[in-house]
Amino acid sequence: MVVIKLDNVNKIFDPDVHVLKDIDLEIKDKEFMVLVGPSGCGKSTCLNIIAGLEFVTDGRVFFDDVEVTHVPPKERRVAMVFQSYALYPHMNVRDNMGFALKIDKMDKEEIAQRVENAAELLSIEELLDRKPGELSGGQRQRVALGRSIVRNPTVFLFDEPLSNLDAKLRIQMRGEIIKLQKQLRITQVYVTHDQVEAMSMADRIAILNDGKFQQIGTPTEVYNTPHNLFVAGFIGSPTMNFIDVRFNERNGNTLEFADFTFELTNELAEKIKTLGLTQLVLGIRPEHIKITPEHHEKSFEVQVSVIEYLGTETLVRFDLSEGITAIASSNGFYPVKMGEKSFISFPKEKIYVFNKDTGKNILIE
Ligand SMILES: Nc1ncnc2c1ncn2[C@@H]1O[C@H](COP(=O)(O)OP(=O)(O)OP(=O)(O)O)[C@@H](O)[C@H]1O
Ligand SMILES: [Mg+2]
Numbered sequence: 001m002v003v004i005k006l007d008n009v010n011k012i013f014d015p016d017v018h019v020l021k022d023i024d025l026e027i028k029d030k031e032f033m034v035l036v037g038p039s040g041c042g043k044s045t046c047l048n049i050i051a052g053l054e055f056v057t058d059g060r061v062f063f064d065d066v067e068v069t070h071v072p073p074k075e076r077r078v079a080m081v082f083q084s085y086a087l088y089p090h091m092n093v094r095d096n097m098g099f100a101l102k103i104d105k106m107d108k109e110e111i112a113q114r115v116e117n118a119a120e121l122l123s124i125e126e127l128l129d130r131k132p133g134e135l136s137g138g139q140r141q142r143v144a145l146g147r148s149i150v151r152n153p154t155v156f157l158f159d160e161p162l163s164n165l166d167a168k169l170r171i172q173m174r175g176e177i178i179k180l181q182k183q184l185r186i187t188q189v190y191v192t193h194d195q196v197e198a199m200s201m202a203d204r205i206a207i208l209n210d211g212k213f214q215q216i217g218t219p220t221e222v223y224n225t226p227h228n229l230f231v232a233g234f235i236g237s238p239t240m241n242f243i244d245v246r247f248n249e250r251n252g253n254t255l256e257f258a259d260f261t262f263e264l265t266n267e268l269a270e271k272i273k274t275l276g277l278t279q280l281v282l283g284i285r286p287e288h289i290k291i292t293p294e295h296h297e298k299s300f301e302v303q304v305s306v307i308e309y310l311g312t313e314t315l316v317r318f319d320l321s322e323g324i325t326a327i328a329s330s331n332g333f334y335p336v337k338m339g340e341k342s343f344i345s346f347p348k349e350k351i352y353v354f355n356k357d358t359g360k361n362i363l364i365e
Helices: 043-051 093-103 108-121 137-149 167-184 195-201 219-224 229-234 266-275
Strands: 004-013 017-027 032-036 058-063 078-081 155-159 187-191 204-209 212-217 241-248 254-257 260-263 279-284 290-292 300-309 313-321 324-331 341-345 352-355
Touching: 004 043, 017 043, 017 212, 032 043, 032 195, 043 078, 043 155, 043 187, 078 137, 093 108, 093 137, 108 137, 137 167, 167 187, 167 195, 195 219, 204 219, 204 229, 212 219, 212 229, 229 241, 229 279, 229 352, 241 324, 254 279, 266 352, 290 324, 313 341
Parallel strands: 032 187, 032 204, 078 155, 155 187
Antiparallel strands: 004 017, 004 058, 204 212, 241 254, 241 279, 254 260, 279 352, 290 341, 300 313, 300 341, 313 324
């Protein structure tokens, strides 16, 4: 078993790129932890620190209760899978998979056995005698996984392993990595900038931005209760709509924007009063906006500017006021054309409210 712990870790690259700022992270035994965040936020750096390929400027790293902060990668028993899998082109799959074990002078029969087992796990038995050039992208990625599995790692680290694959293959490999996790039952850390990948694979997601973890939680936690504007905007697709609003206590505790008035739950209204805030940001996900071609109860009329029909849903972009647009998602086909009118309402129990100054979800403050 391996519990990975980062304790107050800082990483500063020369001259003074402060990538990780006092971060703490605990990855549970056999957990599938996904690190997400925008390009350049420090995901790979964080993973490399866990692998021992990069060392902290300050802070400590533990595997279980053993400090490994200065332990080289070879002694950590971690396997790492990268985006580019660099297989040896002149070797067949069997030799590619067994190569590291051979270097370690492992017994030939043991190597053969381990390669067979890994090949079976990955369903690539019939490819063992082929060269990498004779494989598809997905098959090559599976060989790269196999090459790591044969080493019986105690920790599996992935750095965007699927980003070279086309969309269809990514979804297939995503499923296979989830299946593999169930079979291997070891601690895994998976880096991606793709929030759909993160949501679908993770036991927990850690969202990194500005050198800090903005939130660490299960996919449902980060989707249902984003702690701040960044997380709210990063998780979910299409992204959450944000509208700058004013709290109006006289008008029955509502949020107001231009000609619109949005009702609030008692919980939110009380919290806003307790915090004494007036300038807020309202957040609502496209899938939670009610949009209909005809008037419905408490709905507002809006002008539809763009319609995107995607099969299972239709994305409807509409104008709220001059230059301010929002997106609603409607199940299936939505029978309204661009330039026509529609009616929207925001169910109050689906509304998020953020502090405009701090960006925090007011229910978390
Ligand atoms: N060896 C280095 N020397 C100096 N700066 C570095 C070094 N390695 C990374 N950086 C910087 O540190 C920051 C984080 O890099 P990192 O590779 O961890 O980001 P990332 O989140 O993995 O991004 P991506 O999604 O693009 O892979 C970047 O600004 C990068 O330019
Ligand atoms: Mg990276």
